[in-house]
Amino acid sequence: MIDIQNLSKIYKTKSGTVTGVDNVSLTVYEGEIFGIVGYSGAGKSSLLRCINLLERPTLGTIRVDGVDLTSLKSEELRAARLKIGMIFQHFYLISQKTVYENIAFALKAANLPKNQVQKRVEDLLEMVGLSDKKDVYPSQLSGGQKQRVGIARALANDPKVLLCDEATSALDPTTTKSILNLLKKINKELNITIVLITHEMNVVKEICNRMAIMQEGRVIEEGSVYDVFASPKADLTKEFIESVVSFEIPDVILDGCEGPIVKVTFRGQVAGEGVISDMLQTFQVKGNFLHGSIEYIQDLPLGIFIMELKGKQEEIQAALTYVEKRAAQVEVLRDGI
Structure with missing residues (x-):
């Protein structure tokens, strides 16, 4: 489903160049939930934004559903992006628009016929459990409800891939669990491939099938979540796991x-x-x-x-x-x- 080969992203700054992603190759299989874990500055957000070319890679290729996104022209790329939904840590809802209007906006931007918009929005609100909030403004919602609107908006154009950029980092533990359960439901019922970046190993343990650990722009370990937890190789991986399963003895x-x-x-x-x-x-x-x-x-x-x-x-x-x-x-x- 997602095939990343030899991908690098180099940023130019006043003081020189900074390598955000350093020669990363990864494969994400269709229908799985793949976690990318790392501390701030590890390169995971840069990698995620390269997947839908919000940031264009300096080197390497990205194929999504068999299509090399790096080779597409502007119009072709815009069409391809409609099949890649994205949710963010800070929601990015339009405060002057209602919940209904926030979701409808994504559909109108994709030129969905007017007579289909209402039904699609209502179906999405039912899926994320917010049917009773369609006329409410974002300021009247909790953090978890805002993220549910963000998820509904990301699903508006029936994507094949959902990219989650620290989707639960701003939420409390109870709300985080409910959002993760929603993502698992979406993955199972719609067979949407999910790529989720986080610095929280509890999130990966709860929801992901496979995972990769990033450090200084590189993938230092990857595999099934079970295998990584059972036999971590890299010191950083062990450090992350110990934050979830601690065996420190006085x-x-x-x-x-x-x-x-x-x-x-x-x-x-x-x-x-x-x-x-x-x-x-x-x-x-x-x-x-x-x-x-x-x-x-x-x-x-x-x-x-x-x-x-x-x-x-x-x-x-x-x-x-x-x-x-x-x-x-x-x-x-x-x-x-």
Whole structure:
């Protein structure tokens, strides 16, 4: 659906050139929700704006639904953009127009016949749950309601792709969850491909199928959300994940541990099985649980446990080998004292 190859965006400033996006190649599949994560200045917003050519790439190509947008002339590009909706962090609604008029404006700009506008707007308002707000002005809406209007407006021309630029960053946690549920509904019911940029890993964990981590204009890690959470490679990825799934143990607890401390990660259905209890019964090893939880990502369980093991070294090693054979990933965080 979206194929980005060797894309770079270089900005010219008074003090020289700045590379916003540095040789990025990504593929977003049809019908999926793809998350792009990074801190401010990582290049994720620049990359997103290049996808619909709000910013023209310095180098590289962008194909959306098989069409190379970088090769299109002005009129062709305007037509192609109608199939790429976009929602923003700050809504950008027209304050002097009602909710109905804000959505209708997008349809009129696309030259939809007048006799079709009303029905289309009413259908969109029903989809986003704002049928009772059509005659209300933006100043009378909550932040979540404003974003729902923004989503309805982005869907006005029946796009195939929806680009979300920090769509939930200005919202409280409860409202964020409701907007994410709406996006999941839109993705499922309309089969719209969604690209979502954010600095919040909770958002990615909640809604995305696959993801990429950006740093200094480059993609440093990508994959399914489940795989990235289960086996992060880059230090920045680990930092982001720890903001959602924290396993920091106070030094006063660690100082009291004499045996090796291990982190055991269980993937898939095995996370719900009694692997550790089986291990403790099978081998002459005692376990002191320091931390643990089971997270659910795309409805798949991911179990992470940190524990101190006590016993003879050969028994501990045999126990860890046993756990690894049961589809677990074992990492020794600290050898015994």
